[in-house]
Amino acid sequence: MLFPLVVNIIMALIAYLVTLRVIPKLKEKFIKANLFGIDMSKTTSDKVPESLGVVSGFIFLVTMVLFIPVAFGNNLLEKGTFPYDEYVKYILALLSICCMLLLGFADDVLDVPWRQKLLLPTIASLPLLMVYYVSFNTTNIIVPKPLQDYLGLSIDIGLIYYVYMGMLAVFCTNAINILAGVNGLEAGQSVVIAISIALFNLVELSGPLWKAHQFSLYFMLPYIGTSLALLKHNWYPASVFVGDTFCYFSGMTFAVVGILGHFSKTTLLFFMPQVFNFLYSSPQLFKLVPCPRHRLPKFNSRENCMELSTTTFRYSELNVLGKLVLGVFRLFKLVHWQEKQGVVVTNNFTLINLTLLYCGPMHEAKLTSILLAIQVLSTGLAFLIRYPFASVFYDVQ
Incomplete structure (x- = not known):
């Protein structure tokens, strides 16, 4: 071997x-x-x-x-x-x-x-x-x-x-x-x-x-x-x-x-970060909320940093499921929300934009480093689930 x-x-x-x-x-x-x-x-x-x-x-x-x-x-x-x-x-x-x-x-x-x-x-x-x-x-x-x-x-x-x-x-x-x-x-x-x-x-x-x-x-x-x-x-x-x-x-x-x-x-x-990103992105991927062609974070050339990218839509034009999802996201503070005269501006639903929402604008290299740190921490959590926690429900060898 x-x-x-x-x-x-x-x-x-x-x-x-x-x-x-x-x-x-x-x-x-x-x-x-x-x-x-x-x-x-x-x-x-x-x-x-x-x-x-x-x-x-x-x-x-x-x-x-x-x-x-x-x-x-x-x-x-x-x-x-x-x-x-x-x-x-x-x-x-x-x-x-x-x-x-x-x-x-x-x-x-x-x-x-x-x-x-x-x-x-x-x-x-x-x-x-x-x-x-x-x-x-x-x-x-x-x-x-x-x-x-x-x-x-x-x-x-x-x-x-x-x-x-x-x-x-x-x-x-x-x-x-x-x-x-x-x-x-x-x-x-x-x-x-x-x-x-x-x-x-x-x-x-x-x-x-x-x-x-x-x-x-x-x-x-x-x-x-x-x-x-x-x-x-x-x-x-x-x-x-x-x-x-x-x-x-x-x-x-x-x-x-x-x-x-x-x-x-x-x-x-x-794949926990990817699973979360998929679930978080689903409203846009399945067209419950308008999805632009590119959901990349916005580049601020003057500050040389990445900022939230946004999508704009009329709240009244969303179907019931779309409104329900947005309500849940707002409840758990997962979106940046601006509304004026029925027109809503929110961030695009990606883990990248969510990181920028919580941490603020930052340099691209720092943004990547934070996202990879999340991936590493998720690995630690995965091993915790796979071994100590799994033994509660399964006979782990």
Whole structure:
């Protein structure tokens, strides 16, 4: 078990160094291919190459392919048998990630409409669900202790479990994409999530499911290496943008290890800021409240800081559900509210704007640092829920 992990760590370090050096060499090529954007939070109008997440994703896939002889050849040498089941799981996991990388890059190039974006991870998750069906097909969920006298120790929910796993893949890929808009945030939150999963895997290596967690580490360590290199170039002031490609690729990687590693519910715990951001954004995403095309925080060029971005609408034109949601948000002080003659001005409903609402205008780098600190604190809370708190309701090993 130790030898493949050591090699994986070495390969992750090499992947980090390669990604770090390759990205600057490809920036001009992306600009020439019209894959660039203008940073709306800067006073300059320089072209910033877009979709560089495809580079880190490609190097990650190459690293994982080169690791195959180590991951499975070692088993062949020690036991004289080839683990075909594990090999198929590994290859199909890479297939799902590769499909998502390709579809994400197509989205960056073709600018796929928002509603159709939900179909992309659904398609890419099919190989993942197929290998789960062939290899495990376990659809039982453990019943909490207080309900075991009535429902038994577990319940087989059948097809619903596959629907849940498919929805997990859709959520992971889009949740990172929704919580974005300032330099370093997409790559930064993904690195924190990946490190959180890797730490969880290391803790669980001594448990009965150590093989599943070893499998997860094989993916997480090279991912952390390539993503850290991308983060270095994407940190303020960003010299590259990661694009939707990186968000989709990252989300599918997390879904793959969560599902095939048998810790999909724990994976969601590491997404607590993204879950909150999705729920908070839902009124605008589902058009209960007017949603502008861009919900990025507003850049104050004179003060060189980020401020609340707002949306304007007539309160009387909202439906009952929209008014109800706004009432709840106002009750819990989750919105900035200005109303004059029936016209309402509120902040856009994102965690980024909510942070600015509570903390006030601030420099972009500081804003990113606070958001990543929230991600780190959420990881601590996730471990607290997963271990001490979970033992109250479940028999945790």
